[in-house]
Amino acid sequence: MMLRRLTTWCVSSALLLAGCTAVLPGKIHPPVRVVRVKLVADSVLRRAEPRWRDTARDLLRAASDYYEERFGIRLAHQATEAWRMEGTTSSSVTLMRWLKRSYPRAGGDTPHDVVIGLTRQPLNFYKGGRARADRFGNCTQGLGNYIVSHVGESFDYDEGELTHDAVAIIHEMGHLLGAVHTDDPESVMHRDFELRIGFDAPNRAIVMANRLCPFARPHRTSRLSEYSRGQ
């Protein structure tokens, strides 16, 4: 649990502390882009975590602060609700398919651009990993609309403090905005979801170029492959 929370990790080393403070600038006001987000939690998470609504909201706040500080992108909460999905699976690919079936309308003129499905099902790395985006967004087809992410613990957000669960959502949001995996050990876009807070320069350029692009419209999303490419 040594790396469970970012602030603990930061203060463990004077060298790393300097790095942490250097990458936590203030928010960009006003935000350049506001992304409307619906949070849904499956029955496994709701049963395991009585405070699931607070945890979900705090995870989104953490991700929003991250993107607002670096890119001027605010992740605006639209709703938190129970995901009426029955069944169990260890595959995030299957969960993504179920999420898109449960919430077929996102983007365009709907009330939300992005739906984040939160779960505590025991997801298997070899069946898609602990988190997943529906696809890599771009300006031609639109930005991605769906994230599935495992929530392993309750979360009370203190500003600037991140956990593995928060980093996973930040990573997947990067995919919706077009970011791809990197081998940069400091970047949240590294594929292993360790506690990293940097955003590598090539992916930063992608997000800056895409941040004002439209989200995919519902009819377009439904035509996309049901098997997501991002993790």
Ligand SMILES: [Zn+2]
């Ligand atoms: Zn990924």
